[in-house]
Amino acid sequence: MTERELIVGLDVDDVLLALMPRWLHEYNEAYDDNLSTHDITSWDLWTFVKPECGKKVYRLLHPTMYDWVEPEPGAAEFVQAIRDRGHTPRYITACGDPKNTGLHKHFAMAKWQALIRHGIAKDGELLLPGRDKSRAPVDMLIDDRIENVEGFRNGMGVLFTQPWNDTATGPERADSFSECLALIDYYKEEGQ
Numbered sequence: 001m002t003e004r005e006l007i008v009g010l011d012v013d014d015v016l017l018a019l020m021p022r023w024l025h026e027y028n029e030a031y032d033d034n035l036s037t038h039d040i041t042s043w044d045l046w047t048f049v050k051p052e053c054g055k056k057v058y059r060l061l062h063p064t065m066y067d068w069v070e071p072e073p074g075a076a077e078f079v080q081a082i083r084d085r086g087h088t089p090r091y092i093t094a095c096g097d098p099k100n101t102g103l104h105k106h107f108a109m110a111k112w113q114a115l116i117r118h119g120i121a122k123d124g125e126l127l128l129p130g131r132d133k134s135r136a137p138v139d140m141l142i143d144d145r146i147e148n149v150e151g152f153r154n155g156m157g158v159l160f161t162q163p164w165n166d167t168a169t170g171p172e173r174a175d176s177f178s179e180c181l182a183l184i185d186y187y188k189e190e191g192q
């Protein structure tokens with residue numbers, strides 16, 4: 001087997017940047033609640049919030065949130081390890097409703113600035129905004145949303161474990177960045 005240089009697609013929210021803790025912080029403040037990331041055991045966040053909030057929780061998600069969002073611990077080192085192996089990181093992220101072009105652009109810029117600020121992304125790298133990741137131009141996709149991983153058609157999908165996906169079975173899974181790197185190393189040699 002020949003070793004390959006890979007384009008490694010990295011989801012941004014709750015893979016590289018800890019969006020959910022910030023989102024819950026804003027929700028807890030607004031609705032006097034005490035939810036933490038580990039309480040959110042399915043993708044449908046609205047089912048865990050108070051009834052008076054419900055789907056309004058999605059209105060809290062706004063580009064300014066990225067001014068405050070923290071990185072996932074070890075994210076910058078993880079992406080650097082991808083570069084050090086000779087691969088190319090590429091950031092693949094939904095940015096709200098693509099029909100709302102102003103907000104879509106605002107989300108993309110806010111996420112890029114947060115990735116730069118936390119030393120995760122570097123100048124010249126690509127962030128691709130898009131909700132449908134099935135044909136994303138990458139060899140691997142590491143994402144915390146099971147539908148994105150199962151729908152990915154261009155290579156190997158890896159589910160990044162979070163409380164909202166940790167009972168899902170099927171796709172390849174990584175519980176940590178070191179497990180992601182092990183799968184990258186495997187795919188580099190074995191993938192087609």
Ligand SMILES: [Mg+2]
Nearest residue numbers: 011013014144
């Ligand atoms: Mg995500």
